[in-house]
Amino acid sequence: xxxxxxxxxxxxxxxxxxxxxxxxxxxxxxxxxxxxxxxxxxxxxxxxxxxxxxxxxxxxxxxxxxxxxxxxxxxxxxxxxxxxxxxxxxxxxxxxxxxxxxxxxxxxxxxxx
Amino acid sequence: xxxxxxxxxxxxxxxxxxxxxxxxxxxxxxxxxxxxxxxxxxxxxxxxxxxxxxxxxxxxxxxxxxxxxxxxxxxxxxxxxxxxxxxxxxxxxxxxxxxxxxxxxxxxxxxxxxxxx
Numbered sequence: 358x359x360x361x362x363x364x365x366x367x368x369x370x371x372x373x374x375x376x377x378x379x380x381x382x383x384x385x386x387x388x389x390x391x392x393x394x395x396x397x398x399x400x401x402x403x404x405x406x407x408x409x410x411x412x413x414x415x416x417x418x419x420x421x422x423x424x425x426x427x428x429x430x431x432x433x434x435x436x437x438x439x440x441x442x443x444x445x446x447x448x449x450x451x452x453x454x455x456x457x458x459x460x461x462x463x464x465x466x467x468x469x470x
Numbered sequence: 471x472x473x474x475x476x477x478x479x480x481x482x483x484x485x486x487x488x489x490x491x492x493x494x495x496x497x498x499x500x501x502x503x504x505x506x507x508x509x510x511x512x513x514x515x516x517x518x519x520x521x522x523x524x525x526x527x528x529x530x531x532x533x534x535x536x537x538x539x540x541x542x543x544x545x546x547x548x549x550x551x552x553x554x555x556x557x558x559x560x561x562x563x564x565x566x567x568x569x570x571x572x573x574x575x576x577x578x579x580x581x582x583x584x585x586x587x
Binding site: 405447463464 | 507517520559561575578579
């Protein structure tokens, strides 16, 4: 079982609020990722990190930002939530190397009213 | 063009029977990896099986096997002896070693599998 955690699991918040979605892993993985997934749809990469102080945007444009100050922690922040941000957000991590699978957290289901 | 194509939005299978979920991919890389994930209704993504492009034998993990046909660029997932707990969304994904940005996974649109009692 993967040791990757996300909080909160569910969040309902009003438009304009600032939110931070937490993601932590205890496996010492260098690589971490954030995906956005609408119900029943494919996952889209929005942010990734190769290590501490390394962050890049993914293929899907997102108004969110991320930081990687510690290896185990990769939080995602929305400065001003909007209804269009309603989605599931999945955090993942992996070891270096192309053959290693990504371990996923349980996800955060965000609803912006 | 889609990098990963899953043409079956939904599939039904009788309990204890085998089922094949289709996946085709598009890449010009010689080196890549193919993954299958299961996503139950609870939302988490569970890794099932991996196939490297240079692996000569099809990958197997318990009841899961990957039917890898490199020339046809297909990587179908075979689930043997289906169980009710196999009902979930199944995603095929690819990581390209050289041309994929950040070497992240690219996912298909998924197949919703329902196992009937």
